[in-house]
Amino acid sequence: MASLRAYVGRPSGPELAVFISGVASMGLEILAGRIVAPQFGSSIYTWGSIIAVFLAALSLGYHLGGQRAAERASDERLAWLLIGTAAYVALVVFASDILLATAGAVPLPGRFASLPAVILLFGPPTYLLGFISPYAAELSDTEGVGAASGHVYAVGTVGSIVGAFGTTFALIPAFGVETIGVGFGLLLVGTALWLTWTGERRKPTVASVAVAVLVVGAGVSGSLGVSAGGPVLYQTQTPYQELEVTQLGDVRTLYLDGQPHSAMDVADPDRHVFDYTRYFHLPMLMTEDVDRVLFVGGGGFTGPKHFAEEYNVTVDVAELDPAVIDTAKRYFDVAESERLNVHNVGGRQFLRETNHTYDLIVLDAYKKDKVPFQLTTVEFMRLAESRLDADGVLFANLISAPSGPASKFYRAEYRTMAQVYPQVYTFPTAEGSVVQNVEVVATKSDRRLTEDALQRRNERRAVGIDLRREITYYRSPPPTDDVPVLRDDRAPVDSLLDPMVGRRYVVQRNAENGTGQSSQRDRSPVGVREKCGCVRHRAVTVSP
Structure with missing residues (x-):
């Protein structure tokens, strides 16, 4: 000694x-x-x-x-x-x-x-x-x-x-x-x-x-460079990811591990800057009497804020990264209230421990190249189904291609969800087979809704947003024979994501107010930013 x-x-x-x-x-x-x-x-x-x-x-x-x-x-x-x-x-x-x-x-x-x-x-x-x-x-x-x-x-x-x-x-x-x-x-x-x-x-x-x-x-x-999203307002390394907030003009964007995750127009906070967030409202056409909604993944809280402000609902958000929560409150005007409750916990843990049931569960915790496999498996889908009301809806915001070699993750997730839910729907958010936000919606109802039925409901129901264009992206079920059902003991998510490496991730940007209807020409793609010390303006896509 x-x-x-x-x-x-x-x-x-x-x-x-x-x-x-x-x-x-x-x-x-x-x-x-x-x-x-x-x-x-x-x-x-x-x-x-x-x-x-x-x-x-x-x-x-x-x-x-x-x-x-x-x-x-x-x-x-x-x-x-x-x-x-x-x-x-x-x-x-x-x-x-x-x-x-x-x-x-x-x-x-x-x-x-x-x-x-x-x-x-x-x-x-x-x-x-x-x-x-x-x-x-x-x-x-x-x-x-x-x-x-x-x-x-x-x-x-x-x-x-x-x-x-x-x-x-x-x-x-x-x-x-x-x-x-x-x-x-x-x-x-x-x-x-x-x-x-x-x-x-x-x-x-x-x-x-x-x-x-x-x-x-x-x-x-x-430390003096400028992000492709504009001047950097805030940047940090969290225990889970790199986090950066930039602002170009009136648009403030949250990047997580270099990918755009959320955006807000500081001059018009009600506008849906990223087009895919409009699709979050599709479940309002698939069920009735929505009283309580759960978002798994917060980011810039675009979806949770819209639901809490526009509908008479209570919104719970399960966000694992405390730095994301603090950033959303500081830079994206997120304020907890009786209608908006933020929980610093993982989504699966929250669903295991909560005593609430939900009319809608939104899964918004997926990235292009980093997906928490525990939120993808059939066991998780059964857990989520058990926390949904009888006419509840599960909404998954995936990043994948809707077809082609880069679609494996989306098709495997579709097949996995179909093991639990009677009906599963697909809504891509961009044309072609580019890597994009692919919205997958699952319902507990045995009745399958057609595109025409959704259009009629969109005309009759006052959900605060016109979804005619979004409904036109309704797609038939994809082929799934060549992809696995994801399970807790075997979820090869990394190999399913592998074909997307090096592919463009296209995020459509909406040029009009979130409650209005934007034309196809206004939907400008915004690519994943490249840390090059420069500024890339709208209608630009770059390789990740």
Whole structure:
């Protein structure tokens, strides 16, 4: 115990370098998911690529470092390795968008699309960090090769644990990606300075100062860009996703992991900026006496606000991410009231625990490349069905293609819902087979409503919005023989989403007031934004 206290109080230079390299390597690995996700999503394939690249780069560094340690190991060499890693981190902070775009141009199948980007951004710095442990083992005062190696790798593993927990539970919830990257760069530079400060090694000391300036400069310049959605009003890393609020003209947009999720016209808050939110009102034509509505997923609360304000109903919202709730209240005029109740809890947990039944449940928690599989399975659909009244309706806002190879997720979800609900309806929101919002509506009624029947109900019922055009997007049931029923023990959502990688996600934008009728020519597509430091105006689509 005494020797442990002595070690903790006075770590040697090589031991400190090993500890910091563990902190940085695992911290960068966690951070890699946030940097890559806006471009390639955060599917199991992305995370598999991240883990594999980090392990491969570290292994190569361990191997070559072990071969060279006997001849080259020194405190000065350790310092140069740390400085080189910090310099590359500065490059990642400053030019990650350019590097991601360059790597994304490599023609690969969708599930491997993120691999070149991960290699380019994180392979070199992780490789350099791999040299540190064998060099430190060579410099260790511990007697015996086995004892020295075991001691060094134990110290490095402790550093990795600190890096994993610290980045996950402290840094990402509190700071942006650029700030965290700058922090890791300065930590590496500071360790290099500590290794060389007391000696006569002027070159690494001067280089450390220069790289520290480079790291800080990269962080400052990286935070000055303008999103494609306009000037950034707010940006943060939440425990679940990257969150950004932008405003272009009067339109304020919420981006989650780089994809537009909600929008509000600050000059006309009643307007449905994104056309798909008009479809949320279709269930009002499929059932009667709607008194209580549940939204699973909040975002900018476009749907919940409209229902609470326009109908005599009580609206519950289950939103898992507390930062989304706070952002909606701060930037999207969301205020809780007797009619609008916000619950910071996951949708499935809320449905298990609630004692309410609903006339309408809206599932609005799906993204193009990250779908909570627990909200897609037949077991979940049965749970939702048990919380619906006898004439209740389930509405799912999916992002998929209505046909073609990129339609697998939509068709699998349709087949899964059809296992539980007698009638399931489909309403795409754009022409063709592009990736778009596909609205799937399920009812507990055995009677199937035709397009003509819905049009007649639209003419008779005063639901506050004219849905004639939306009803014309009524589609026949899709073929489902080649897709699975999603179950809790087998829900291959990532493989079903795979054909959408690299495809445009088209969000139709409505040019008129939410209670009016917009013509086809006013429905301008708004693509997923690209963090390029520029502004893209309406009628533009870009590849995600």
